[in-house]
Amino acid sequence: LSLEKRKYISVVGPAAATCTKPVYELGLELGLCLANKGFGIVCGGGGGLMEAVCKGSKSASGTFEGSTIGILPGEHAHEANPYCDIVIPTGLGIARNILVVRSGLAVIAVGGGSGTLSEIAFAWQLGKPICAMSNVEGWSKELAGKQLDQRHEGSIFEAKSLEDALSWLDQLF
Amino acid sequence: LSLEKRKYISVVGPAAATCTKPVYELGLELGLCLANKGFGIVCGGGGGLMEAVCKGSKSASGTFEGSTIGILPGEHAHEANPYCDIVIPTGLGIARNILVVRSGLAVIAVGGGSGTLSEIAFAWQLGKPICAMSNVEGWSKELAGKQLDQRHEGSIFEAKSLEDALSWLDQLF
């Protein structure tokens, strides 16, 4: 067992109802690559992109115990997707979105509607490094490369591909 | 005293550090007009636009006890702006943004940075009617007239003037 602390990355994106096939597939690949680089994932624990990234993580050859954390809006752990190693059922409703972005060292956004938008906005408020995928439709594409306000310099990193996102992570850590 | 229930409107916008003069002045007028129409205000209880709208409400000839509610991020009631009749010190940090938009029957956004953006995104998730002022700079202008995602039809109402916003409220209630 590694005694070194794992680094966790928050991954945000659409739930099952609005998750397109390209977003789901990108999520699978992203989860796999993150695990193989030794990163854990924090997400909202639901379906859609959240399920994809957890499934990807658990299918990686380099996966590890505790590689997937799901922070749920509801009260019951069984509502998590089956690929979450660790489940935090908050009972806080959408207020849990804040916990998702606060718990990672950086945030990667993949597609997404207004829920993802709120998570990107919170991540910016918290000063988290943010990477937004622009090769899928949704708020990640809309906000890629933008500065949300002037409370800090810089802007949301635009990743045009999975490789871009992974390079960005490599530079951060 | 009226025994009829008051209607409260959530008003969101920038804190003191980033509140421009036009946003502050629009807030004053908005607060005044809302009180004169019998509406109460729910806001984040801080400075900037939040202070302006509370000050406007308390300066109206039609103001009433309890017309201004401030839901604070911090633990201490004395951190509220002095125009809040009612102070809810949540100790929840920015998670209080959700309570601000949930507590009003409708949401009016005036300017704003990433905090306001998170509030607009939450209001959309909650299905609240949203009015965004487009006559001041900030996220309210950016999102005025837009549909944030397809979880429900319609879009954020664009108010090009205070009159537009008040007409929109009249049509709602």
Next chain:
Amino acid sequence: LSLEKRKYISVVGPAAATCTKPVYELGLELGLCLANKGFGIVCGGGGGLMEAVCKGSKSASGTFEGSTIGILPGEHAHEANPYCDIVIPTGLGIARNILVVRSGLAVIAVGGGSGTLSEIAFAWQLGKPICAMSNVEGWSKELAGKQLDQRHEGSIFEAKSLEDALSWLDQLF
């Protein structure tokens, strides 16, 4: 209209399912007396003792707009008892218990089960002055006069009657 700020007192006790008649009646009287002394009430906005204290407040000759605040666990304002002037639907579940005790200048406990127990424990952690009624059954009686831990001196005030509780408030403010 008084421009002076109102003082709000948190009142905690059982919901409808477990509220006995003596507790409900004490709540009615307590609400009435608090309003006549100019105090507002913050409570959990539900039935049982919460309803009683709100109803008492609104029935007082000295009642005022905004005299009753209900901070709800659920997402919908219509779940509040009908005597709440101001409703904060948190969507936070029982985490809202903390907001109830944080929002008052002091806490009065009337009867109660494990929910009330959690509120008394939180009030103690927050250093709020606490008055516990010992003339009704429940956790208020169990903890009246006790020191919950040594983080601060003193103990929970034991009120053997409504008069005791009101005298305690008079001494505080």
Next chain:
Amino acid sequence: LSLEKRKYISVVGPAAATCTKPVYELGLELGLCLANKGFGIVCGGGGGLMEAVCKGSKSASGTFEGSTIGILPGEHAHEANPYCDIVIPTGLGIARNILVVRSGLAVIAVGGGSGTLSEIAFAWQLGKPICAMSNVEGWSKELAGKQLDQRHEGSIFEAKSLEDALSWLDQLF
């Protein structure tokens, strides 16, 4: 790596300022035994009993990655004790107490003041199985064997020794 889901137990007790030596030592042993039985731990991530139980877990021969989860009141992961594998910095203040007890399948209380009391009360509200150590001073001893209210049958299990607590867990799972 085991693909089977780990079971997590919430462990609650005093922070560093009020943690006695017997409580700390019991925490160390408890953490060690839980890990050796394959259980993970959820705690508040701080010092005192929280640190002890995490340290015990990580020192066990049967420890595993992700065996210790710390759910912090503050905003910063570095505030966790160094034995937390997984850190959830909530920024919710003491409202995080609810998340601690909600995230475990059962709750074990060891000593404790008003914070621990609030956690026991919440665990009861949530219907979690609760075990309270009566061989150390604090609220766990006070409430061992008691029924907090009548919302459900049964009572808090009294563990007079670590062996009692472990047998109780064995019977539960």
